[in-house]
Amino acid sequence: MKAELLYEGKAKKVYQTEIPGRLVLSYKNDATAFNGVKKKTFAGKGRLNNEISSRIFEFLHDKGIETHFIEKLNETEQLVYQTEIIPIEVVVRNLATGSITKRLGMEEKTIFYPPIVEFFYKNDELGDPLINDEHALFLTNVTPIELQEMKGKALKINQILSELFQRLDITLVDFKLEFGRMIDGTIILADEISPDTCRLWDKKTEGKLDKDVFRQGIGDLIEVYEEILDRLERV
Ligand code: C5P
Structure with missing residues (x-):
């Protein structure tokens, strides 16, 4: 293959x-x-x-x-x-933590309703900086309509996944998406959605079930990823 x-x-x-x-x-x-x-x-x-x-x-x-x-x-x-990956990371946030709290001084766990959508320019050399819509239009070949479409799809995905994780006693705190363009021009969800790209907190214990355990050195990555898979197997 x-x-x-x-x-x-x-x-x-x-x-x-x-x-x-x-x-x-x-x-x-x-x-x-x-x-x-x-x-x-x-x-x-x-x-x-x-x-x-x-x-x-x-x-x-x-x-x-x-x-x-x-x-x-x-x-x-x-x-x-195969898609042409659009070099924009779309982050959706339901609760304040991670880079937004450092950048804007928000208190940890502040609830964002409606959720906050952010764009980051996918560029390792620049350290994936936060960008606004005008930067995105200038730096990439997306059109204004496509950008709105990506934002709309990200919010819809947030709704669907927040409900899914809620059923599994998990809070979907925030996550990152990437989109790609098909040959016919349609924009579809690409890349992956996993504990590498989401923040997932146990509803009862508030324990972290995602890559933050590795980032912060506070737990066993394999153990918490297995916990996520076990709970998803219940769906
Ligand atoms: O670090 P920050 O708070 O901006 O991350 C927001 C969300 O995006 C987190 O769920 C994180 O795991 C995800 N993310 C990612 N890849 C990156 C940056 C952030 O999956 N390069």
């Missing part, structure tokens, strides 16, 4: 396939934080994120969200549609 390696990111490899327009995403065991400054390998992480992201993308598909996901191929790989 896999042909040449197209791209290697911090957490995944992307391979061409013999079928035009389809790619293989291969999840790695590496975890990175602070723009790659902190790094560690965790046996089993690739399998967990592949499984978790596959389940979440299938769930979103069933709720009418168009995504690049086609199927899970094996423990660490999935087949996806």
Whole structure:
């Protein structure tokens, strides 16, 4: 199925396939934080994120969200549609924590209703800076309509996933999405949704069930990712 390696990111490899327009995403065991400054390998992480992201993308598909996901191929790989990735990270926040509290001095756990949507320019050299709509239009080839569409889709996905995690006794605090453009011009959800890209807090204990345990050195990454998968298996 896999042909040449197209791209290697911090957490995944992307391979061409013999079928035009389809790619293989291969999840790695590496975890990175602070723009790659902190790094560690965790046996089993690739399998967990592949499984978790596959389940979440299938769930979103069933709720009418168009995504690049086609199927899970094996423990660490999935087949996806090839898209032109738009170099904007779309972050949705329901509760204040992480970079927004440092940047704007908000108190931890302040509730954002309506949720806050932010755009970051996907550029490692610049450290993925926060950008506004005008910056996004200048720096990338998105149109104003596409930008609004990305914001609308991100909020819809937030609604669907907040309800899903609520059922699992988890608060969806914030998360990051990436979108891609298909050959016909449609914008669809791409990349992954996993505990690497979301903040997930246990409703009862407020314990962190996401990559913050590695970023902050406060817990066992594999244990909490397994907990997320166990709860998703209840759906
Ligand atoms: O660090 P910050 O508070 O801006 O992160 C917001 C959300 O976006 C978090 O859920 C984090 O895991 C995710 N994120 C990500 N990839 C990045 C930056 C943030 O998945 N490069």
